[in-house]
Amino acid sequence: MTLWTASARGRWWANLLGNQVVWVCAVAGSGHGWQWPALLAAGLYVASQLLTSPRAGTDLHLMLLALGCAIGVDGLAASSGAVQYAASPWGWFPPPWILALWASFAMTLTTSLSVLQRHWALPVVLGLFLAPLAYLSAERGFSAVHFASPMWHGILLLGSTWTVALLLLRATAMRRASL
Template identity: 35%
Template sequence: MRHWLPNALSYQLVWIAAVGGAARGWWWAGPVAFVLFAAWQLPLSRHRRADVLLCVGAMAVGFVVDSIWAGTGLMRFASPVPSTQFAPLWIVALWAGFALTLNHSLAALKPRLLLGTLLGACGGPLAYAIAERAWDAVDLGARPGPALLALAVAWSLVTPLLLVAARRLAPLPGTPR
């Protein structure tokens, strides 16, 4: 936990690179930023194995969740590499970057699942709304309400799920798995 602020700021840089890059057609900017974040964070981590497993798991979950949005037309993503029917690589990189915060800047949420649920329900839709309004990296449609509601539900489920996985893979001292 000693690197919580640099971890949080580094994830924000990944988010900006991914979203800003996607808006400009640079689908690769997010994955590159994530690799740089991981190359910095993993050597510092006391929970390298847990962090890697969380990244892989979050990438899988994120690919499924955002592919549902893309496949159903609930939202469209800028720079949709590899396909408009699937989650783009840049957003999958964001999921991996988010996973790298769970044992670091967001570690205090591991025993506080209700707070994590609220963070997911609010923060997930907010991030997508900002990606749409400020960057044009996401299109939530003419009526964004259904997309934002779906995002709130999905993130309110996924965030505590990932926190439970983080807690089991790398428990905080003195907390149960």
């Protein structure tokens, strides 16, 4: 194994696991009404990823786009009444802990989730099924979100909007990789 391969593999694992740590900090903290665990974890994670990224400009661009997607996806879910977010100081606008999650998620798009760029169907599957499962986990395990009744409205709304957001992020990552 070459040094580069070992280094790339370590970065891949740090990228994947770091994002999961941010998710746990965000949903656990928000379930207690706290923003700071998400902001601290995401700040450290995003900074570490940008400092070690061979494509920091692309990662930063994707992060800004992801924050726009957060406003669209989670803002729509909140304003529709289908989903309510814990520790949400701004009404329909996504709370800081959600924005932290999206910023952290963007850091995975060129590393641990770069596979999304190679297979168009993966963002669809991730958006339609896995993204809503993350929200359900946040609701059931941490009381970070609450789905209005009937729950399937919120799940369908999140699944469809996450799919669109992931396809947009995928296309942007692919375009920036070819520059």
